[in-house]
Amino acid sequence: MSGVELFLGGAVALAVVSVIVKARAGVKSARAAAEIARVGTSPVSLVGRVVVTALVIVGVQWLVISHSGNALLWWVVLGFPALITAYALMKALTVMQSSTSQRRGGGW
Template sequence: MTFNLTPEQLLAGVGVLLALLWVWRAGARRARAAADAARAGARLLSLFGRVVFTAGLIVGVQWIVITHPATSKWLLLAVLGLPALFASYALTRALTVTTLDTPRRRGRGRR
């Protein structure tokens, strides 16, 4: 079985193959961008969860010490002061940009 293809048909076939390759690569790029966006959203949600958990833990410990009267003023000061330090640390970390999400480059050469 032999095929008799004209140059126009051969050129059209190559064009279709190139179009399919272009669509496939565009879909892969779109999927990678969606995955990066989802990863960034999950990172933010994870940070929010850790901050809320820490705040709940701090409030719980303070509530226990305040409702059960302690004989020592130093204990009350420690229970109110130390969590304030932890809270300020957590807030500083939450509000500080520590990484830059830059697009990946192919190769390791310099620009």
């Protein structure tokens, strides 16, 4: 083998090792970001979001009801949030199992 072939073979091997290292780092950082997102949703944060959303919905409903006599508009303004709430409640109440197990040891 000539020196150029050895150099190119070494460069290819270094590139392959570099890609593997970057892929592992990407997987680890993705796992860390997912863990931060999971832990970051504390009950206080969720309660705050629920309260703000409820205030926005009630405000819009109050504006429409107090300034409009249109019955169809009343049905839309009162019915749409009720449908969204029913969907969210059913989705929250039908969770059967939480998968919080984590693997120990090495691996990707």
